[in-house]
Structures are given as structure tokens and as C-alpha cells.
Amino acid sequence: AQTVTQSQPEMSVQEAETVTLSCTYDTSESDYYLFWYKQPPSRQMILVIRQEAYKQQNATENRFSVNFQKAAKSFSLKISDSQLGDAAMYFCAYRSEGGGSNYKLTFGKGTLLTVNP
Amino acid sequence: EPEVTQTPSHQVTQMGQEVILRCVPISNHLYFYWYRQILGQKVEFLVSFYNNEISEKSEIFDDQFSVERPDGSNFTLKIRSTKLEDSAMYFCASSQDRDYEQYFGPGTRLTVT
Numbered sequence: 329a330q331t332v333t334q335s336q337p338e339m340s341v342q343e344a345e346t347v348t349l350s351c352t353y354d355t356s357e358s359d360y361y362l363f364w365y366k367q368p369p370s371r372q373m374i375l376v377i378r379q380e381a382y383k384q385q386n387a388t389e390n391r392f393s394v395n396f397q398k399a400a401k402s403f404s405l406k407i408s409d410s411q412l413g414d415a416a417m418y419f420c421a422y423r424s425e426g427g428g429s430n431y432k433l434t435f436g437k438g439t440l441l442t443v444n445p
Numbered sequence: 446e447p448e449v450t451q452t453p454s455h456q457v458t459q460m461g462q463e464v465i466l467r468c469v470p471i472s473n474h475l476y477f478y479w480y481r482q483i484l485g486q487k488v489e490f491l492v493s494f495y496n497n498e499i500s501e502k503s504e505i506f507d508d509q510f511s512v513e514r515p516d517g518s519n520f521t522l523k524i525r526s527t528k529l530e531d532s533a534m535y536f537c538a539s540s541q542d543r544d545y546e547q548y549f550g551p552g553t554r555l556t557v558t
Contacts, residue, residue, distance in 0.1 A: 365549070372448075373536060373549030419488060431476065431543045432490040432501060 334436035349405045351420030359425035368416040415443045449550035466522045468537030478538040
């Protein structure tokens with residue numbers, strides 16, 4: 329079974345600075361997807377970024393980028409130019425590539441990000 | 446932008462009672478999911494649903510749980526006889542197809558007393 333570990337329960341960053349959230353995972357599969365979800369105080373889970381394991385290029389979405397290290401099974405999220413609205417709980421998640429019906433997401437415990445003005 | 450909605454936002458019930466949590470997935474989505482998060486713990490998969498049947502369920506999803514799509518818009522999770530340990534945040538999600546991203550609702554906080 330796959331596991332996802334987020335070793336930082338809480339992080340803080342100054343507004344306009346850069347912060348990196350860590351995520352490691354364990355799997356025996358070669359094809360899979362990795363995601364970062366954001367959960368602000370409103371509780372809505374919002375997809376931030378997605379990475380396909382077969383792609384060597386790291387995904388980027390505006391101020392959000394990932395550092396995907398497949399051999400090390402590491403998937404960190406970098407937030408550049410942090411904004412007050414980035415304050416939220418961030419979840420790392422894993423999903424198998426497919427085959428059969430296994431499309432469930434496996435989540436880490438989350439990292440609570442605080443952005444200081 | 447279309448979004449997944451869930452009602453109620455908070456449900457308080459007594460142990461042994463039945464509860465139904467409701468979700469309205471995004472309209473053109475075909476795959477539906479329920480997850481839960483016990484306070485301080487990970488978000489855990491409960492069940493996935495496609496073409497009016499369960500496609501996968503976790504070991505948590507025992508006979509006390511059931512899901513239904515009673516009409517073209519709603520997707521419900523029923524817990525027949527709630528236990529204290531069912532207290533959690535329950536998230537509904539939907540995806541356009543199995544390879545597409547899952548979009549989550551805001552969750553229903555279930556408190557069993």
C-alpha cells in the first residue's frame with residue numbers, strides 16, 4: 329500500500345518570501361500521479377498542482393512549483409512571493425496511474441502554512 | 446466556476462442514529478468519491494462510485510455505510526447507526542473521468558454525541 333508523509337505539521341513564511349513544503353511517499357508502482365491540495369479556513373479543498381510520474385519536467389502553476397525527485401520519492405511544493413491568501417492547510421496526495429478501479433487519493437497529514445504580514 | 450457542494454456544513458447526531466450526508470457533484474462529472482478526516486488525522490478514502498455502483502471501497506466502508514445517487518444531481522452517504530468514532534469531516538469529491546483531477550466539496554463536519 330502507498331503511504332504519503334508530510335514531516336512538517338506547521339510552517340510559517342513572511343509575505344513575499346518563498347517557502348517549501350515537503351512530501352515523501354512510498355510506492356512500488358512506476359506510474360502514478362502526485363498532487364498538492366490547499367484547504368483554506370473556508371474548508372474547500374482546492375487543487376494546487378499536479379505531477380505525472382512519467383514526466384521529468386517539474387510542474388509549475390504561476391507562483392507554485394514542485395520539485396519532483398522520483399528516485400528519492402520526494403515531491404516538495406515551493407510557493408514563491410507568498411501572499412496572505414496562501415495561508416492554509418496543504419495536503420500532498422498520491423494516486424495510482426490506474427488499472428482496474430484504483431483511483432483513490434492517498435493523503436498525507438497536511439502542513440499548516442501561516443503567512444506573516 | 447462549477448463546484449462541488451455539500452449539505453449540511455455541520456451535523457450533530459446522537460449515537461445510534463442514522464445520518465445522510467448530501468453532495469451535489471459538478472454536473473458533467475461521472476466519478477464520485479467520499480473521503481473522511483478524523484480531527485488531527487489524515488484524509489482517508491471511503492468509497493468511489495461510477496455508473497450507479499460502487500467501484501472501490503476501503504476497509505472503513507463497512508455495512509454501516511452506503512452510498513446512493515438518488516437522482517441526476519445528488520450523491521449521498523448514509524451511516525445507518527452512528528458511532529462516536531464516526532465523528533469526522535466528510536468530504537465529497539467528483540471527477541470528470543477516472544484520469545481527471547478530483548474536485549472536492551467544502552465538507553460536512555459530523556459530530557456524534
